[in-house]
């Protein structure tokens with residue numbers, strides 16, 4: 167039986183009626199096959215306008231409604247709700263956009279009216295074949311996976327766990343803490359980084375709702391929002407944390423020394439080690455790559471001295487599976503690789519350091535117990551040069567973006583240097599100072615004025631060694647002159663890069679990265695903690711360079727977004743998904759190959775749609791040679807009929 | 818040659834970028850010729866070559882497919898498929914006797930209202946000298 171369709175033409179005051187003859191549209195449509203009722207009204211979206219639709223659906227026993235009005239982005243939901251309240255299926259209501267795409271962009275009333283008629287007829291043709299649909303209901307697993315155990319991941323985990331949601335936290339390193347645990351004091355208040363972070367780390371390890379996997383990586387994620395399955399690889403640490411008593415006997419006897427990652431190579435560590443005293447979990451890890459061999463014959467000294475027998479050379483990599491409903495990416499950053507900065511002698515001269523190495527020098531628990539000493543000869547540097555924007559804001563050679571935190575931490579470094587070396591002179595080369603943040607501008611000003619740090623506006627072209635000094639060649643663009651400084655130490659504010667492995671993880675999660683490799687947010691302003699993949703959220707520097715306060719704020723934002731999904735009894739998914747005509751499908755699997763969401767598979771020789779994964783993009787429909795797969799309510803037949811109407815019919 | 822001919826154009830616009838971009842042209846009140854009837858689809862990747870041939874078959878003088886910029890597709894890579902598919906189709910059109918200029922593909926983001934109007938103006942200008950499309954039009 168043919169549908170009885172009602173067409174409601176909106177004047178939108180004079181927004182539409184000023185250029186489109188709305189009466190004529192209604193009149194022409196009333197003669198169009200299948201249309202049994204038409205009316206025009208001044209504001210369809212107003213209460214009386216909506217009531218008119220509801221009343222006419224009932225009175226005229228309409229099976230479908232076309233509202234010719236503004237863009238569906240504005241009022242599709244409004245009118246579908248109205249239709250639903252009159253007993254219609256919401257998918258039996260469609261919008262013909264005759265404002266943004268017609269009345270607002272044309273002046274000639276006859277032509278605009280003619281176009282509005284065609285647009286509306288096209289939508290009537292589409293509606294004719296629409297099926298009534300129900301949203302797809304998806305159950306929800308009330309657990310969250312957080313990837314990355316820096317301050318971003320720690321904060322998200324705590325916020326979620328304290329909201330009574332179970333959390334699985336995966337960290338690739340032997341301990342959680344991220345970069346923040348390496349920092350000395352933090353701008354702008356100069357509170358000790360470890361002092362404010364370690365209580366949170368302990369809380370994570372003690373929280374009954376948090377399951378912690380350190381020295382682990384996410385290998386595979388399948389499923390969809392509400393129901394993900396993650397495979398997590400637990401790398402063997404060859405030490406049983408439950409037995410280890412932290413007696414430190416093992417490191418005493420271990421004969422192998424390798425660079426210590428925690429101190430960024432400024433010190434060494436043994437092959438069996440604890441990354442830092444407050445590590446969580448508090449246990450040792452055996453670095454199998456540095457160890458002469460797992461076979462006790464090769465060395466086995468640590469095993470011999472370990473009284474509680476916590477060392478187990480037979481540990482194997484283990485893969486565990488966890489089911490979760492939402493995922494938060496908090497994988498943070500790495501510093502820009504030093505091999506890119508050869509002109510500054512980074513990696514070549516021991517007294518050219520990066521910012522994190524300098525943090526370690528400043529740290530009371532660091533290699534020099536908080537004294538600023540040159541790695542080369544352990545002398546106090548009397549002249550020190552800080553260079554900002556190293557590898558940032560340089561679209562030709564390096565990264566085009568601003569790393570955002572370097573202006574602030576360089577000011578902090580220069581200030582702390584002066585606190586340690588009162589008679590020393592600090593220079594800062596900068597492009598401009600970006601200190602947007604509460605108390606930040608004041609912080610930088612104090613560094614300049616109270617500490618007497620010399621800020622030089624300009625770039626450094628070269629750093630080289632001469633007679634035990636580091637010669638820095640630069641320009642002062644304000645004074646317009648070349649500058650040469652013979653320094654004892656140079657500190658580079660290296661660009662912030664997405665952490666290594668971000669690309670691999672993005673593929674695993676099917677989450678997009680931006681052009682710089684950071685995880686892309688769904689909308690730069692309105693959806694800054696959501697990724698484009700439903701159920702995957704972002705926190706911290708993984709999304710873009712930012713400092714600790716912003717990271718913590720974003721982590722809280724990500725947590726509440728996770729709660730807003732996991733607190734629902736079930737999720738609703740749009741029913742506008744692909745469907746297969748099994749009579750036509752030959753199982754060629756071309757659609758399976760093009761689907762961006764892995765929503766298709768071949769089951770018993772026919773394509774099968776996973777309706778929850780399907781986003782309804784229709785790439786499959788355009789690929790299938792036999793039209794065996796189509797998106798509901800936008801089938802080939804519907805498009806064909808829309809075309810016919812749009813082109814004025816076959817008269 | 819009929820330079821007064823008003824070409825009939827169908828534009829397949831993806832919902833997330835190009836249709837939103839044409840909405841933006843509306844919001845900014847940027848005028849352009851009324852020859853184009855927009856058909857909103859989910860993604861440029863859902864536009865089957867069949868749709869384009871059908872449009873010509875039903876009497877279109879020109880067909881436009883417009884999607885998100887490469888890399889910006891709401892469905893990750895739908896427009897990449899569209900780009901390949903449409904480039905091939907354009908190359909095939911001369912073999913069935915159709916001027917390839919009658920078919921065009923473009924990238925218009927949700928913010929590029931002005932670009933949308935420029936594309937339409939340019940397309941209309943390009944189609945006018947070609948006159949009515951009769952090669953594929955279904956005989957009446």
Ligand SMILES: Cc1cc2nc3c(=O)[nH]c(=O)nc-3n(C[C@H](O)[C@H](O)[C@H](O)COP(=O)(O)OP(=O)(O)OC[C@H]3O[C@@H](n4cnc5c(N)ncnc54)[C@H](O)[C@@H]3O)c2cc1C
Pocket residue numbers: 313314315316317318319336337338339342343344345346349351352353354382383384496497498499500521522525571575578665666667668671705706707708712713714715717
């Ligand atoms: C020199 C320097 C000084 C700074 N000083 C300050 C300051 O004074 N004040 C301030 O507010 N900010 C400061 N910052 C910025 C601060 O370091 C960051 O804002 C903060 O560390 C960001 O936290 P995060 O958790 O997002 O990232 P990170 O600290 O990088 O943590 C990310 C964690 O994720 C883990 N991870 C990465 N990839 C994976 C994976 N695939 N699987 C599992 N785990 C993974 C990493 O091992 C790491 O533990 C400074 C930064 C630098 C470079």
Ligand code: FES
Pocket residue numbers: 831832833834835859860861862883884885890891892895896
């Ligand atoms: S959604 Fe715009 S091209 Fe795919």
